[in-house]
Amino acid sequence: MTATMRAVVLTEHGDLENLSLRDDHPRPTPAPGHVVVKVRATSFNYHDVFTMRGMPGIRIPLPVIIGLDIAGEVDELGEGVEGWRPGDRVLVHPHHPQRGLMGETLDGGLAQYVLVSAEQLIALPDKVSFADAAALPVAYGTAHRMIVDKKTVRAGDSVLVLGASGGVGTASVILAKKLGAEVIAAVGGEDKARRMLELGADHAINYREVDFRQWVRDRYGKPQRHSDDGGVDVVVNYTGGDTWAPTLRSVKRGGKILVCGATAGFDPPEDLRYIWTFELQVIGSNGFSADDFHALLAGVAAGEFAPVVDEVMPLSRAHEGLRRLRDREVIGKIVVDPWLEG
Structure with a gap:
């Protein structure tokens, strides 16, 4: 008899009604060079919303179990796997070396078990919880590459983070503060603004009530084309859409705009004159x-910071978690524990 497990399965592109919670989904079996991981935590990213809706140019084999971020324990080893044993605590790199992204081109973390390449396994320190580990890969990994690896933020920089309450946003706030920057968090509500200040942001703007471009000018001055006066040093903009034009007008001469996504639209109006006139650096990070x-x-293990986890919920509430992310009702990350009752 085929072993089964609980899983949330995307049956076709569209909206939340196309996600199905199943109690009898086939459990994966070991394959050469692969391991079966018992999923102890997975977390949502806005990428999951795009996968649910369908993305132009990317073919998703349906049905598929979504979820890129995975932390858990090695359960079974496939032929040829060495250096790991059942019970090892692991974080899973979201990218399979041959088949693409977990939860997109192959089954991901919204299930009790998942099959991954042994090459994807990263040892999880005992001091890092499964929930904290599952919050890290896509959001914090993206922010770390964009801010730390690329050396785009320096101590003393003024850094405006748009969409600061999301996964990448909260990670950007935390990492920029660790580097000694003055951080301005732009969010969509007063409760979110208060939470950003609690996380260490120096300033918080409710962009639903305050024009962030005008706020920057009021505090730092209008950017000048012949000096470095006015504007902020760095803007983190992974939203795009209608935030792009005011972003171009908020950065000082020689300043940087960091781009790692476009959750509000990838084809915004552009005025190239601002880029050359103010010698702006638009830096992509992927x-x-x-x-x-x-x-x-x-x-995290050293206690230097903790990822921001909004809530940990069971598989039965995965629809709710993804809806909250879609509707921007989340501060930080929604984590799902497939073994949590509820």
């Missing part, structure tokens, strides 16, 4: 590496 994960895990 993805993450195992080195990012090792650095982040070491920081």
Whole structure:
């Protein structure tokens, strides 16, 4: 008889109604060079919303179990796997070396078990919880590569983070503060603004009530084309859409705009004159590496910072968690524990 497990399965592209909670989904079996991981925690990213809706140019084999971020324990070893044993605590690199992203082109973490390549395994320090580990890969790994690896933020910089209450946003706030920057968090509500200040942001703007471009000018002055006066040093903009034009007008001469996504739209109006007139640096950053994960895990294990986890919920509430993320009702990360009752 085929072994089964609980899983949340995307049956076709669309919205939340196409996610199905199943109690009898086939459990994966070991394959050569692979291991079966018992999923102890997974977390949502906005990428999961895009996968649910369908992304132009990316073919998703349906049905699929979504979820890129995975932490758990090695359960079974496939042929040829060495250096790991059942019970080892692991973080899973979201990118399979041959098949692409977990939860997109192959089954991901919204299940009790998942099959991954042994090459994807990263040892999880005992001092890092499964929930904290599952919050890290996509959001914190992306922010770490964009801010730390690329050396885009320096001590004393003024850094405006748009969408600061999301996964990448909270990670950017935390990492920029660790580097000694003055951080301005732009969020969509007063409760979120208060939470950003608690996390260490120096200033918080409710962009639903305050024009962040005007706020920057009021505090730092209007950017000048013939000097470095006015504007902020860095803007983290992974939203795009209608935030792009005011971003161009908020950065000082020679300043940087960091881009790692476009959750509000990838084709915004552009005025190239601002880029050359103010000698702006638009710096793209794509993805993450195992080195990012090792650095982040070491920081969490040492107590240097903790990822922001909004709530840990069971598989039965995964629809609710993804809806809250879609509707921007989350501060930090929603984590799902597939073994949690509820």
